[in-house]
Amino acid sequence: MVTGDGSYIKKINRSNILSEIFEHHKISRASLSKVTGLNKATISVQVNDLLKEDLIYETQEEHHSVGRRPILLSINEKAAYFLGIDLDHDQLLFNITDLKGNTVKYEKVDLHTDIYDEIVTLIADHIKNYEAFFSSARYGLVQTVIAIHGTISTDNRIHFIPRNQWREKDILSDLNKLGIHNVTIENNANLSAYAERIFQYHKSENLLNINLSSGIGAGIVINGELHKGYHGHAGEMGHMIIYPKGKPCRCGNEGCWERYASEPTFFENAKKILERNIETHADIKQLLNEKNEGIIRALNDWISNLAIGLNNVINLYNPEMIVLNSPILKIYPDSLIEIKKHLISSVSQYRDIVLSGLGAKASVVGACAMGIQHFLELPHLTLSETNNSIAI
Numbered sequence: 343m344v345t346g347d348g349s350y351i352k353k354i355n356r357s358n359i360l361s362e363i364f365e366h367h368k369i370s371r372a373s374l375s376k377v378t379g380l381n382k383a384t385i386s387v388q389v390n391d392l393l394k395e396d397l398i399y400e401t402q403e404e405h406h407s408v409g410r411r412p413i414l415l416s417i418n419e420k421a422a423y424f425l426g427i428d429l430d431h432d433q434l435l436f437n438i439t440d441l442k443g444n445t446v447k448y449e450k451v452d453l454h455t456d457i458y459d460e461i462v463t464l465i466a467d468h469i470k471n472y473e474a475f476f477s478s479a480r481y482g483l484v485q486t487v488i489a490i491h492g493t494i495s496t497d498n499r500i501h502f503i504p505r506n507q508w509r510e511k512d513i514l515s516d517l518n519k520l521g522i523h524n525v526t527i528e529n530n531a532n533l534s535a536y537a538e539r540i541f542q543y544h545k546s547e548n549l550l551n552i553n554l555s556s557g558i559g560a561g562i563v564i565n566g567e568l569h570k571g572y573h574g575h576a577g578e579m580g581h582m583i584i585y586p587k588g589k590p591c592r593c594g595n596e597g598c599w600e601r602y603a604s605e606p607t608f609f610e611n612a613k614k615i616l617e618r619n620i621e622t623h624a625d626i627k628q629l630l631n632e633k634n635e636g637i638i639r640a641l642n643d644w645i646s647n648l649a650i651g652l653n654n655v656i657n658l659y660n661p662e663m664i665v666l667n668s669p670i671l672k673i674y675p676d677s678l679i680e681i682k683k684h685l686i687s688s689v690s691q692y693r694d695i696v697l698s699g700l701g702a703k704a705s706v707v708g709a710c711a712m713g714i715q716h717f718l719e720l721p722h723l724t725l726s727e728t729n730n731s732i733a734i
């Protein structure tokens with residue numbers, strides 16, 4: 343039973359009602375009362391407030407066989423907008439969703455500089471343009487969440503981005519100085535894990551999302567919450583040592599997982615095996631179409647190194663879901679079969695291992711979803727993947 347003062351209970355009830363409307367898409371007042379356990383009078387007062395605030399609207403089922411069509415409540419997607427930015431070393435991805443998490447705008451900007459001040463100014467200019475564009479909506483552009491390809495301090499500063507060699511950058515106050523407010527930052531792998539849970543695996547309380555790109559980064563969901571560690575740096579699994587005295591890594595150690603199972607290492611090895619230049623995902627696809635044996639060998643070699651790290655991670659976390667976000671694995675039709683062939687230990691247990699449907703958009707749609715959850719102060723959020731699983 344929730345105890346406390348009246349306004350606190352009212353706030354909790356409101357959050358629960360909103361969470362249920364998100365989960366059911368359309369729901370009547372009577373059903374809301376049933377699923378929340380709140381009486382009809384409480385529902386009625388809260389619903390009236392939400393209607394006045396334009397956060398929800400009344401609608402009816404289109405095909406209702408007999409009798410009076412019940413009035414249903416739905417989230418007013420046009421009330422507020424959210425911006426997710428992926429700050430990568432060579433490009434910026436901007437994604438805007440409405441209040442239901444549907445992508446309404448998407449933009450990719452190539453970066454020709456790695457100078458911090460220039461990139462912050464570029465980000466600020468884009469946010470200002472989007473704020474103007476969505477200013478006629480009831481709440482306008484509410485919040486921006488930036489995905490950082492590096493570590494974040496617990497005081498919300500960029501701790502370190504290896505590719506850019508940026509250390510201790512207070513990006514939020516630097517954006518403030520340029521007139522930009524309501525921004526937060528989060529690690530990109532954390533946002534990808536969060537996105538998988540919110541958009542796809544709604545019921546999964548223990549989920550691991552592993553991004554295989556220029557490095558390897560992981561986001562960890564334990565008991566439904568992101569697990570960030572003492573300094574906020576948890577999930578740097580790419581630097582787990584899988585070969586003692588192996589290849590040197592930029593972190594200072596030798597034999598790190600990402601020196602064997604990140605994208606660049608695949609291409610390095612494939613070049614050696616095929617004795618020809620292979621640089622893009624399209625090249626891999628083409629060779630697979632030609633049933634080239636060399637490319638299959640290169641893929642299977644890469645997967646066997648990938649599986650060493652996966653096996654270790656599974657033993658650490660006993661995850662329910664493992665989501666692998668990797669364009670290379672997505673191209674190779676046998677990737678999951680090959681991975682599972684290596685995960686044969688009777689001790690390492692997981693429920694399922696899948697490839698991400700959100701792909702390269704995971705971190706930015708996760709960023710938008712985080713904005714929605716903060717804005718409405720929701721205990722849990724469920725969104726539909728439909729308008730976000732576009733491959734880019």
Ligand SMILES: [Zn+2]
Pocket residue numbers: 580581582591592593594595598
């Ligand atoms: Zn390392």
